[in-house]
Amino acid sequence: MYRTHDCGELRISNQGQKARLAGWVQRLRKLGGMTFIDLRDRYGITQLTIDEKAPKELVAIVETLGREFVIQAVGTVAERSSKNPKLPTGDIEILLEEIKILNASELPPFTIEDESDGGDELRMKYRYLDLRRAPLRRALELRHRMAHEVRKYMDSQRFLEIETPYLIKSTPEGARDFVVPSRIHTGEFYALPQSPQTFKQILMIAGYDRYFQIVRCFRDEDLRADRQPEFTQIDCEMSFVEQNDVLQVFEGLAKHLFKNILNLDFSDDFPRMSYSEAMNRYGCDKPDIRFDMKISEITNSVKGKGLDLFDSAEYVGAIVAENCAEYTRKQIDQLTEWVKRPQIGAKGLIYIKLAGNDVKSSIDKFYTPDELKTLATTVGAKGNDLILILAGTKKTTLPALSALRLEMGTRLGLRNEQLFKPLWIVDFPLFEYDEETQRYYAMHHPFTSPVAEDLPKLETNPAEVRANAYDFVINGVEIGGGSIRIHDAKIQRTMFKVLGFTPEEAEKQFGFIINAFRYGAPPHGGIAFGFDRWCAIFGGSDSIRDYIAFPKNNAGKDTMIDSPSTISKEQLDELGLRVSD
Ligand code: ASP
Numbered sequence: 001m002y003r004t005h006d007c008g009e010l011r012i013s014n015q016g017q018k019a020r021l022a023g024w025v026q027r028l029r030k031l032g033g034m035t036f037i038d039l040r041d042r043y044g045i046t047q048l049t050i051d052e053k054a055p056k057e058l059v060a061i062v063e064t065l066g067r068e069f070v071i072q073a074v075g076t077v078a079e080r081s082s083k084n085p086k087l088p089t090g091d092i093e094i095l096l097e098e099i100k101i102l103n104a105s106e107l108p109p110f111t112i113e114d115e116s117d118g119g120d121e122l123r124m125k126y127r128y129l130d131l132r133r134a135p136l137r138r139a140l141e142l143r144h145r146m147a148h149e150v151r152k153y154m155d156s157q158r159f160l161e162i163e164t165p166y167l168i169k170s171t172p173e174g175a176r177d178f179v180v181p182s183r184i185h186t187g188e189f190y191a192l193p194q195s196p197q198t199f200k201q202i203l204m205i206a207g208y209d210r211y212f213q214i215v216r217c218f219r220d221e222d223l224r225a226d227r228q229p230e231f232t233q234i235d236c237e238m239s240f241v242e243q244n245d246v247l248q249v250f251e252g253l254a255k256h257l258f259k260n261i262l263n264l265d266f267s268d269d270f271p272r273m274s275y276s277e278a279m280n281r282y283g284c285d286k287p288d289i290r291f292d293m294k295i296s297e298i299t300n301s302v303k304g305k306g307l308d309l310f311d312s313a314e315y316v317g318a319i320v321a322e323n324c325a326e327y328t329r330k331q332i333d334q335l336t337e338w339v340k341r342p343q344i345g346a347k348g349l350i351y352i353k354l355a356g357n358d359v360k361s362s363i364d365k366f367y368t369p370d371e372l373k374t375l376a377t378t379v380g381a382k383g384n385d386l387i388l389i390l391a392g393t394k395k396t397t398l399p400a401l402s403a404l405r406l407e408m409g410t411r412l413g414l415r416n417e418q419l420f421k422p423l424w425i426v427d428f429p430l431f432e433y434d435e436e437t438q439r440y441y442a443m444h445h446p447f448t449s450p451v452a453e454d455l456p457k458l459e460t461n462p463a464e465v466r467a468n469a470y471d472f473v474i475n476g477v478e479i480g481g482g483s484i485r486i487h488d489a490k491i492q493r494t495m496f497k498v499l500g501f502t503p504e505e506a507e508k509q510f511g512f513i514i515n516a517f518r519y520g521a522p523p524h525g526g527i528a529f530g531f532d533r534w535c536a537i538f539g540g541s542d543s544i545r546d547y548i549a550f551p552k553n554n555a556g557k558d559t560m561i562d563s564p565s566t567i568s569k570e571q572l573d574e575l576g577l578r579v580s581d
Helices: 056-064 120-125 135-158 198-207 243-262 275-282 329-340 371-377 394-411 452-457 489-498 503-517 533-537 568-576
Strands: 018-031 035-039 043-051 070-079 092-103 179-181 189-191 212-216 229-241 272-274 315-321 350-355 358-361 386-392 422-426 431-433 441-442 468-476 477-484 522-532
Touching: 018 043, 018 092, 018 468, 035 070, 043 056, 043 070, 056 092, 092 243, 189 468, 198 212, 198 229, 198 503, 198 522, 212 533, 229 243, 243 422, 243 468, 243 477, 243 522, 243 533, 275 394, 275 422, 329 394, 350 371, 358 371, 386 394, 431 489, 468 522, 477 533, 489 503, 489 522, 522 533
Parallel strands: 043 092, 272 422
Antiparallel strands: 018 035, 018 070, 035 043, 070 092, 179 189, 212 229, 229 522, 315 386, 350 358, 350 386, 422 468, 431 441, 468 477, 477 522
16 A cells, blocks of 8 residues: 555644655755655645654665655654644644655756746646646646536436537537648538537537537637647537526526635626626626716717817716725826726726816816816716726727726725626627628627617617526626527528628538428527636636646747647648648
């Protein structure tokens, strides 16, 4: 037997017992005549102790140890004289009697402790060493528990976990596909699924009623921080449901996870907010509602006083930072620089400070104090508040106000990580129009059903059609989204037509599902959640990478295995591919 206990197990109640442990040497310390070894495994750390009076052979082996050596140790559990309250095993140590080196280790390129001295790239290259660190281990443990609880809940709701294929067909909607060349069918390609969307709908047509899968999805999108080319979804679909049924079931899933992972109770229903309210009051479709600071449009209240910035603007909006009238010139200048950065792109920042009965602002020349006070009342500012105003086109100013609102929330400490504010966003538009390509795109995806009463406008006025779609948001992070689907072949064909497909193109790309709709498709709908992101937000982190055992770096590469990489000429020939140089 390699071990009698793991490294996180022994307590003072084990005092006097013999124990055999196996693990990695995290740290070696010499103090007077004593040597202390921190022995680590997945379960914790136990201190091994040896003094100079120990047998020579034992001392000799200890002398050769280095960090990350794999050892087996035998000894007696004893009470420590100086206890370590930070470790669950901190009351005891093991007085070393036997030691065996199971494997030596080269000196690791960074410290394997909670706070490592290794940079991102180095730790990615040596991911197996990074994964030995407790914060990463805890992240993967959380992920495991989340997956387990998802399966428990879904099973309790009679969902079947069914796998769908990874080698599928490339379709032109959504993001770019990763493709896989077929050797046998030279010149033909599989695509990796961006999501199992069509398969889960086909499972509904096949009568499976309730499906889910914790499934890998692949999207060849432009690289962005915290986006992974492959990521995991909790993918779900249900038959004979309306929007409210889907929201109820998955609100249940969220509550189950809040309770069983974080021990948080949510007795009330999650709030639901329309897309247009989210856009108008928060400037984005995934508002962080842990704090208020809503946006007020003041376009019509500020025009006509000779201030060109406002007079020429399509949209003027304000937020109120409560009790921030003391903001100094320097702080305001800093904020102004912040909103002018290219990522935010505002032209400038206008402020109004209320100090009791006094008003101070950067637009004093154009507005009387009374006019400014009236404006302050319009946007709901009081006493000691600071009003921040941006102006420009609506399309750019609302997102800028949204970013400013979040920044102020962060600066004022209003975005408490321990607080969770889930939210449903509903009533999305069905389409968004792209000026560049001059066509409509499905805002969610082309299988999303229009709201029934908007159906007559589908061909005549697509921009006004609302979708039977919903997103799930926690603390300003989009965790999931889904919709009630079209289940009528005729409406599906019209949808493709509005999206600019000729009947032939639609048939070639999506004929399989349109055909399936002709054989008794039940009304159905579903949702998919970003599993990595949900884990990250429950773990209190911004980075999904920590919750993925082997993620890609910011350049989409796995530097540990060196991927992507070139392939041999023979492989290329076999696949009928040629690479230009
Ligand atoms: N397949 C969709 C997505 O990946 C989710 C859904 O509509 O269920 O975003």
